[in-house]
Amino acid sequence: MNRAHTRTVHFVMPGGVDDPAAPSGGNVYDRRVCRDLPAVGWQVREHAVVGTWPQPGATARAELSRVLAEAEDGSAVLLDGLVACAVPDIVVREAGRLRLAVLVHLPLGDETGLAPARAADLDALERDTLRAVPVVVATSHWAARRLVAHHRIASERVHVAAPGADIAPPAPGTDGASRLLCVAAVTPRKGQYRLVKALAGLTDLPWTCTCVGGLGHDRGYVAGLRELIEESGLGDRVHLTGALPKEELDASYACADLMVLPSYAETYGMAVTEALARGIPVLASAVGGLPEAVGRAPDGSVPGILVPSDDPAALPAALRRWLGEPGLRRRLKAAADDRRAALDGWATTARNLAGALEHLRSEPRRAA
Template identity: 40%
Template sequence: HHPLADETGLSPLDAESLARSERRALGFARQVICTSRTTAHRLADGFWVEPGRLTVALPGTDRHPRPAPRDGEPIIVSLGALIPRKGHDVLLTALAKLGGRNWSCRIVGSADRDPEWSASLTELAKALGLSDRVRFVGTTSDPASELRAASIFALPSRHEGYGMVFAEALSHGLPIIACKAGAVPEVVPPEAGILVPPDDPEALANALGDLLDDNERRRSMANAAWQAGQRLPGWNDTAIAVATALEKAAS
């Protein structure tokens, strides 16, 4: 996970207070397990954790069968809790720029972590005239079914300490539209996704439009995504990395 001090929406005072607390806590740790190289670099540079105390244990990803070709109206799916860091406001603004293209979007994720923010997203969708095309699904016990039914995965997160949902999208063979933020470029290879700057709805709309307009490119990226998903570490790999860190801490 990323440091709490890096969470989107914090005041400078709160962010610095969290950073001080996290630096103190990390100072007592004999080993620190990180979910990405990006987070490890962040802890080394900004939280004074020596490289020798850092272990990267990438989260595991389950394998899934190669998906069948997806026909019909393209479905854009976005999985993630409705919090500012996930950038759903940017996604909605970008969707409103797609003009008369054929698409629908399903936003899947809990509204409970920040009810005020979640309500503002619903109002934004209405204000942008997207109510007929965008559905806020809420939480689901079967996110895999959402991924299997989709054509494109889009989540313009402002930061990710790893981004397990991007790994899941790859393993389901979904081309990804996301941002060059945090560890996302570490997870999503260029042949399987289009990464744009954070907080840039125009660039996000262009990326979405490119995939919606080009069926062949979408199929090619979907195939590349599935292949990339097969190369991701499994949970046994994660367990081995964690065990190595524990052995170091005990020695």
Template identity: 35%
Template sequence: MAGDNDVTRPTGQRIRALVINFSCYFLYPGDLDTATGGYHYDRRLIAGLRRLGLEVTTISLAATFPRPDPPTLEATARVLATLPDGATVVIDGLAFGVMDRLAAAEAKRLRLVALCHHPLALESGLDASQQRDFMHSEQSALSHTRAVVVTSEHTRQLFISRFGVSAQHITVALPGTERMPFAACDGNPLRLLTVATLTRRKAHDVLIEALATLTALPWQARFVGGSEFDPGWAAFLEQRVRELHLSERIDFVGSSDSLPSEYANADLFVLPSRFEGYGMVFAEALAAGLPVIAARAGAVPDLVPDTAGLLVAPDDTGALREALQQLLTDATLRHKLQAGARAAAAALPDWDDCARRVLQLLEQVQRLEQEQC
């Protein structure tokens, strides 16, 4: 690192653009523009690293990860083989977690860095055999890295305690959150917003069952999120809404290009996920000043303070119903949590913080390599 220069953020603020003497490759499965929190993190991190002066070459791997077939793994091996000796290679955990044999083959030649949003084995809907396979492959793959990046302290502790990764090997780079105007939260009926892909881990099924018991109260719900990751599960959710005669109350919106307006038009944010490695949509809800109802799962309790939301046990339909009823009927409590969300928004990190943290880690990887030569 020879020096630095000033560049301007889109907001007009100045950040330091570093003169960096190395570059990196960033590998991810499928389409980088995919509308999930993990891909959003990847996009913003790549952009932030580039703003800081790091040359980042992006490479798309097959979209079938984390369930690649043998030809896909062979094609991925060929991609890795084209990278120059000593290259710094950041690989998204959705792919890296099942690249254990490839990582073992390339670990000495390449500087492999894993970016893990959450452990693959903790995805909902897996049977015991699938969980064991993911656990074994991810544990093995991570053992061949120079460093691991995770998105929350909770996830860091999981990889230390359950995957045997040393504490010194893992860096937390919290996601940034875009600032946005606070929602008015004055709807009548109250507008409930859920932002999540229609997958089992997000627990829309629990929310639907809870809402079915509250039809006497005035509310409308919008489920924003794509169905392409598990079409069968999405079809089940839509069928269940029809069976419970909730089609006029719950709107399946699909992926949205205007999430800020979704938050701005909402009164409450509700998502009872069974697990979250961080939960970027909860941070976005806080940034919009929305009261939150969520499950006490994964990193959510670290992100959503008691002053801003109500947290219930995962998969507890009754507890979720009670929390919903509380906020739907108690305006004083809603306003109190709304104020708490606005206060919490001020402490959320930004994307430049995230990029700087990862860049520091990559520089450390470079220095350690040079010291060992």
């Protein structure tokens, strides 16, 4: 490999990574590591490939093929899994010429609402892709274990680079209880529908809930959610803001007393650590990497409540406890403040990702 390029990585991402109208944890992650990798010795050449990933059309497929074909022999290439995992026919043929790594934000078959046959197809395509590359990067230890077990990948090939968090000023909140915040794209996987159902049974208690997140991913789901809010008489208590610019999102966090993320599937849950970075306790589903994101304070206390995702009664019961038990709120707030001080930053993410990329440098070339 050309010595001038030994510390350069081509990063292939989905187009729209900077679209403020459609923010996502994956996009934020990709953008941050592009910014932070140079500080740990890796220059990044960015390639944003526009397409309806993971279901690309012919133009998107051709563009991805072109980007990979134009990379110099032996180049290190990091591909976002949303782009790479559904097209092994494009990726695998370059695995002998390039040094490839795939960053998996969410296993493709885990997206909620997929027809079983489609989920199985995506799962098989992802398996073919990940087995062909020498390095796989997961965004949580839970996700790494799942990829190893589910796709039968050698554990030494799967590395973890969990998202970091920017420590922010402590959120003053409102009265310490009643302002609920959910930050997530409004999609079936994020569980806003069941959050509204839970809140509909708590109208005897004082609360408001703001749901911040893109509304364009699943318009049918959004329409059904709006209808449920109105039918439940919650139009003045549950607010869908859509995606917000950073200043307004920061203001939403500053007013929040509790972060709620009732997802059905998450590999990590960056919104959780964004809340904890402000000392806001969390109520989240005990699925995937969410317990890892919630974590523990240095004294072992948990800065939130984790509820099973398959028990319809668990979420409303937990919300009622939060709203009705001042002692519980004080304990969780103290744990969240302590967890805030112990969170890893994005520099740690960059170092861990750089460590994974170092395995590409030592990976022997395979015959094409």
